[in-house]
Amino acid sequence: MVITEHTHGRVLLLTASGRLDGSTSAAFTARIEPLISGNEPRLVLDFAGVDFISSAGLRAVLSLFKQIKAARGAFALCAVQPPVLEVLDISGFTNLIPIHAERAAALAAVSLD
Amino acid sequence: MADAKLDAQFAAEVVADAAAIGNFTLRTTDFLKAAGVDARAVHHVVLVLEEVLTNLATHGGAPTEPARVRITVEPARVAGEIIDAGAQFDPRRAPRPDVKAGVNDRLVGGLGLVLVNRLTSELDYARQDGRNRLVFSVARSAAHVHGNG
Numbered sequence: 001m002v003i004t005e006h007t008h009g010r011v012l013l014l015t016a017s018g019r020l021d022g023s024t025s026a027a028f029t030a031r032i033e034p035l036i037s038g039n040e041p042r043l044v045l046d047f048a049g050v051d052f053i054s055s056a057g058l059r060a061v062l063s064l065f066k067q068i069k070a071a072r073g074a075f076a077l078c079a080v081q082p083p084v085l086e087v088l089d090i091s092g093f094t095n096l097i098p099i100h101a102e103r104a105a106a107l108a109a110v111s112l113d
Numbered sequence: 114m115a116d117a118k119l120d121a122q123f124a125a126e127v128v129a130d131a132a133a134i135g136n137f138t139l140r141t142t143d144f145l146k147a148a149g150v151d152a153r154a155v156h157h158v159v160l161v162l163e164e165v166l167t168n169l170a171t172h173g174g175a176p177t178e179p180a181r182v183r184i185t186v187e188p189a190r191v192a193g194e195i196i197d198a199g200a201q202f203d204p205r206r207a208p209r210p211d212v213k214a215g216v217n218d219r220l221v222g223g224l225g226l227v228l229v230n231r232l233t234s235e236l237d238y239a240r241q242d243g244r245n246r247l248v249f250s251v252a253r254s255a256a257h258v259h260g261n262g
Contacts, residue, residue: 023135
């Protein structure tokens with residue numbers, strides 16, 4: 001899993017690529033947690049390059065979301081590949097976490113939130 | 114039943130630990146892509162393998178013999194079989210978390226088996242000769258056939 005950082009105003013945009021599974025999710029969490037440790041973190045995770053997610057990956061995403069909510073921040077996912085989106089949907093995450101098809105819409109929503 | 118001579122098949126023995134499972138699911142992904150399987154079926158077959166093997170690694174009681182996995186690409190579906198010597202476990206009867214709960218009430222466990230049940234179009238289990246035998250299939254192409262949810 002490769003994660004690249006970009007800053008858009010007060011929003012942190014992270015583009016992730018690769019697989020988010022039992023062998024990569026711990027490193028994913030360890031890489032991102034220090035970046036959202038401040039007050040009111042605003043994070044967009046671009047999943048365009050993520051071609052696999054398992055329940056271990058879902059737990060990692062849920063954990064980030066909970067931390068951001070606890071710090072009164074804002075979070076969105078964008079550009080999720082269809083099979084990954086189906087998994088998020090079955091798991092109930094599409095009702096829990098804002099998910100946008102386009103990166104620009106996610107950035108706009110998290111800036112305003 | 115498809116003509117066996119036309120079916121691509123992949124078999125492997127997998128030790129139930131995170132690194133070996135990661136390596137195995139990568140190889141399975143490459144095999145399925147090379148066999149021309151659509152992205153959805155590739156994802157969901159690999160997901161079922163990862164969840165079942167991870168469950169074996171975590172709750173299976175550390176069996177000394179590796180799990181035996183066989184994957185067959187048929188024209189309309191991808192069929193899989195997982196045989197392991199872990200503790201008796203039928204994933205069809207596992208407790209399910211509430212996937213409609215709000216973020217604060219979300220439990221972190223159990224989601225993997227929800228996905229296994231929902232993403233397979235067939236899921237059969239038997240305890241035979243002291244081993245778990247799980248047989249599953251995932252439909253190919255865009256035809257979403259959810260049979261066990």
